[in-house]
Structures are given as structure tokens and as C-alpha cells.
Amino acid sequence: MAASGFEGFEKRLELRFSWHYPARDWLGLRRIEFHHLERVLALVQCTVVSAVGNGFFDAYVLSESSMFVYPTRVIIKTCGTTQLLRSVCPFILLAADLGLTICSCRYTRGSFMFPELQPFPHGSFKDEVSYLEDRLPAALSDRKSSVLRSNNMAHHCWHVFTATGCARLGYVTGDGSYTIEVCMTELDRASAGRFYPTGIMEGCSISKAMTRATGIGDINPRALICDFAFEPCGYSMNGIDGDRYSTIHVTPEEGFSYASYECNGSVHDAKDEITWVLRKVAQVFGPGSMSVSITGVSQEVWARIGGSLEALALKCCDRSDDEFPGAGTVIFRTFTRMTRSETTTGGYNGW
Numbered sequence: 001m002a003a004s005g006f007e008g009f010e011k012r013l014e015l016r017f018s019w020h021y022p023a024r025d026w027l028g029l030r031r032i033e034f035h036h037l038e039r040v041l042a043l044v045q046c047t048v049v050s051a052v053g054n055g056f057f058d059a060y061v062l063s064e065s066s067m068f069v070y071p072t073r074v075i076i077k078t079c080g081t082t083q084l085l086r087s088v089c090p091f092i093l094l095a096a097d098l099g100l101t102i103c104s105c106r107y108t109r110g111s112f113m114f115p116e117l118q119p120f121p122h123g124s125f126k127d128e129v130s131y132l133e134d135r136l137p138a139a140l141s142d143r144k145s146s147v148l149r150s151n152n153m154a155h156h157c158w159h160v161f162t163a164t165g166c167a168r169l170g171y172v173t174g175d176g177s178y179t180i181e182v183c184m185t186e187l188d189r190a191s192a193g194r195f196y197p198t199g200i201m202e203g204c205s206i207s208k209a210m211t212r213a214t215g216i217g218d219i220n221p222r223a224l225i226c227d228f229a230f231e232p233c234g235y236s237m238n239g240i241d242g243d244r245y246s247t248i249h250v251t252p253e254e255g256f257s258y259a260s261y262e263c264n265g266s267v268h269d270a271k272d273e274i275t276w277v278l279r280k281v282a283q284v285f286g287p288g289s290m291s292v293s294i295t296g297v298s299q300e301v302w303a304r305i306g307g308s309l310e311a312l313a314l315k316c317c318d319r320s321d322d323e324f325p326g327a328g329t330v331i332f333r334t335f336t337r338m339t340r341s342e343t344t345t346g347g348y349n350g351w
Contacts, residue, residue, distance in 0.1 A: 008251035008258025009110040009183060010065050011084040011122065012077040015091055017100035019072075025098070028071030030058055032094050040094075041067075043086040046078055052226040052240060059238040059245060061228045066238050066247045072100065077262070079249065081117055085131050092137075104326045105136055107161040110183050110291065113256055125159045132161055139165040142325035148293075148332040150318040156183060156291035156334045164326025176268050178296040182261040182278070186337075188286025192252035196233045210235050219280045220246055220263075239263075250285075259285045267297055282312045290314060290335045296328045313338040 017029065025031065030053075037060075041047055046064040053059065060067040067076040074091055078084045085107070092102050107128065112118060121127035129145045136143075140163040148158040194214050197206045207229035211217045216237060217225060223239030223246060230236070233253065239246040246263035261281045265274060282290065294302060314335040321331050 006251050006253065006256065007080050007112055007114050007117065008185075008249070008256065008260070009112050010077040010079045010249065010260060011082070011109045012075070012107065012181070012262075013084055013087065014073065014075045014104075014106045014179075015088070015095075015102055016104035017072045017095050018103045020099045020101055026071060028098060028100060029069050029074055029095060030071055031098055032069070036094055037067075037069075040087050040090045043090065044076070044078055044084055045082050049236075050226050050228050052224060052238065054224070054240050054242075056243040057240070057245065059226060059240050059247075061226055061236050061238055065236065065249050068238070068245050068247075070243075075245075077247075079251075081119055081122075083119055083122065085121060085128060085135075088132065088135050102137065102140065104164040105132065105140060105162065106295075106324075106327055107132060107159075108181065108293070108295075109159050111157045111159075113258075128159075129161050132163070136163050137165075141165055144324050146322050146324070148320035148322060148330065150291070150320070150332075150334040156185075156289060156318075158291065158293050158320070158330070158332045160322070160324060160327075160330055162324040162327045176266045177264060178267065178294055179264050180262065180274065180278075181293045181295075182281055182290065184259045184261075184282075184285050184287035184290045185257065186288025187250075187252065187257040187259055189254065191284065191286045192250075192254070192257050195229075195235045195250045195252040197229050197231065207235065207237070211237060215280070215284045216248060219261075219277060219284070259287070279312060282314060287314075288337045291332065292335070293330060293332045295324075295330050297331065302331050 046062045048060045049063055050061040051058065057068055057070040062078065064078040064080045064082045076084065076087060095102065115123065121131040125147060142165065143163040145161040148160065150156045195210060207227040210229055211225055211227050220239055220241055223241040225237055225239050227237035235250040237248045244264055248261050250259045251257060315338050316333055317336050318334040321329060323329055
């Protein structure tokens with residue numbers, strides 16, 4: 001752990017692929033042998049600590065966050081001082097060996113708490129974009145990078161880079177799918193305290209006790225949860241529910257406490273499902289500040305979420321939206337905990 005504190009804010013990379021030829025192998029990227037995945041993760045500077053899979057995808061809890069491997073898509077997010085972007089070229093080559101070619105790349109992250117500790121190219125967003133530009137094939141010609149800024153919370157700005165060469169594909173033109181990424185800091189001390197191992201139970205028992213005690217297991221009761229508790233503190237989990245994933249990572253140390261939540265879903269889900277999920281996540285962690293980024297939904301869908309956090313004494317303090325090739329609309333909102341006077345006088349200022 002760095003002297004300044006552990007960097008909780010993750011870097012997230014999503015690579016999508018298409019087939020070279022019509023004859024499709026339904027397993028696709030899931031055929032990548034585990035020792036090849038280990039070599040890629042070694043470049044990133046992390047390892048697999050737990051894994052689970054179903055008929056749709058494989059989910060890996062990493063020593064520094066998570067990885068999900070679908071037949072034509074890989075999502076990897078890592079925290080700390082990992083070098084996530086070093087995985088881009090190896091994944092492209094491994095996919096090519098299976099008859100797949102990259103057709104979309106999306107990279108996102110918040111603002112690091114300790115940017116001075118990040119290795120190249122993660123020391124600046126400009127360097128990260130240049131690194132990606134130099135390594136992605138020219139066929140991914142539709143590219144854009146942008147920082148969705150929060151004027152009130154510097155640690156909750158949102159950095160986005162996208163590149164695509166497959167605008168004809170459904171997920172680009174809008175198939176109703178979305179990704180939601182939540183970053184939370186200044187966690188409620190009682191909530192954060194539940195992520196410190198206690199007693200003499202084995203690690204797996206501790207992680208399951210944390211999942212139950214914190215209410216994480218109730219966020220999506222349908223999901224199969226693969227959880228892991230770290231020493232001396234900290235927690236990660238992946239949830240799988242059909243073709244849907246969810247993931248949580250917690251750094252509970254006072255002074256730089258952080259938790260993240262991410263999931264994918266569809267605008268065709270039950271009307272209030274994502275609203276309920278957001279409220280439950282906020283209840284579990286009690287953050288002092290919180291950002292929410294949703295990729296691939298319209299303003300109308302966001303409006304449906306409405307003031308779901310108002311009742312939890314969180315007010316929207318900044319908003320920013322942008323359009324990205326291969327991703328669609330990215331809607332970004334930041335929230336802070338209401339003061340006592342705002343709570344009692346109805347000072348919530350809307351979404």
C-alpha cells in the first residue's frame with residue numbers, strides 16, 4: 001500500500017469483438033486458456049483470486065478488482081497502481097487467434113485520489129488516450145475522448161474514451177442495454193467498518209459474512225455471488241444473473257474510503273428496478289459523495305430514475321452529458337450528502 005493511501009478509483013476497459021467469418025464458435029473469447037489470461041493479468045500487475053461462470057460468461061475477482069469474459073466481449077477494471085491499458089494488445093492478439101477482430105473499445109475512469117502515484121500511461125488522461133490511439137487498429141476510426149467534469153467534486157470527474165469501427169452493430173445503434181458505474185467516497189464509518197475481517201474464520205467465510213451483514217446480497221437477490229475479503233481490510237464481489245453481471249469493490253480505510261458498484265441491464269427491465277438498485281447501493285455504503293455514470297440510455301430513461309436518492313439525503317450538485325461513438329449517450333451526475341438544514345427544509349435541488 002502506498003504511503004499516501006490506496007487508490008480505490010478503478011480504471012475500466014471494455015473491448016468488443018466481431019467474427020472474421022460467418023461460422024461462429026459460441027464460446028468465443030471464453031476459449032482463451034486460463035494461463036493466457038494469467039499472463040495478460042501479470043502485465044497489468046494483478047492476479048485472479050476467485051472465479052465463477054455460467055452459460056453466458058465467466059466472472060473473475062481479481063486482486064485489484066474484476067474481469068468479465070463473454071464470447072465477444074471482455075471487461076476488465078483494476079484499481080491501485082495497476083497498468084490496465086497494457087492488456088489491450090494481448091487481448092486483441094488472443095482474440096485474433098480465435099477468429100475475432102476488435103470492433104469497439106471503451107475506457108472510463110474517475111479522477112484518482114493519488115494521481116502522482118500512477119505509472120505511465122495512467123499519470124494523465126492525455127497519456128492514456130495517446131496510448132490507446134497508438135495501439136488500436138486504424139479500422140476503429142470513430143474516436144472520441146472527453147472529461148465530464150464536476151465543478152463541486154474534483155474526485156468525481158468522469159474520463160471517457162471510445163473508439164469503434166462497427167456502427168452497424170446493435171449495441172451502437174441502441175439495443176436497449178446500458179452500463180451503470182457508481183463511485184462513492186467518504187463512506188459512513190459504521191458501514192465501512194463492516195469490511196474489516198473479524199474473528200478467526202477462513203477468508204471465504206469472512207467474505208460471505210460481509211456480504212450478508214452489509215446487505216450487499218439483497219441488492220440483487222437473484223444473483224450468484226462470488227465474494228472475497230482482503231487482509232487487513234477490503235472486499236470485492238462479482239454477481240452473475242443470467243447474462244447480467246454486477247460488481248462491488250470496497251476500500252474502507254478512514255481518510256480515503258471508497259466503494260464502487262457496477263452493473264449492466266436493459267431499459268426493458270421492470271420500470272423501477274434500476275431505481276431500487278441505486279437506492280439500495282446508497283443505503284449499504286452511506287457515502288458522503290457519490291457519482292453515477294450511465295452509458296447507453298436516453299434522457300427519458302434517466303428521468304425515470306428521478307429523485308431516487310433524495311429520500312436518502314443525497315442531493316445532485318453537478319450534471320454532465322455527452323455522446324460517444326460506439327457507446328451512445330453518457331449521462332453523468334454527482335451527489336453530496338445533504339446538510340441537516342437541507343434535509344429539514346427540502347433543499348434538494350433536483351436531477
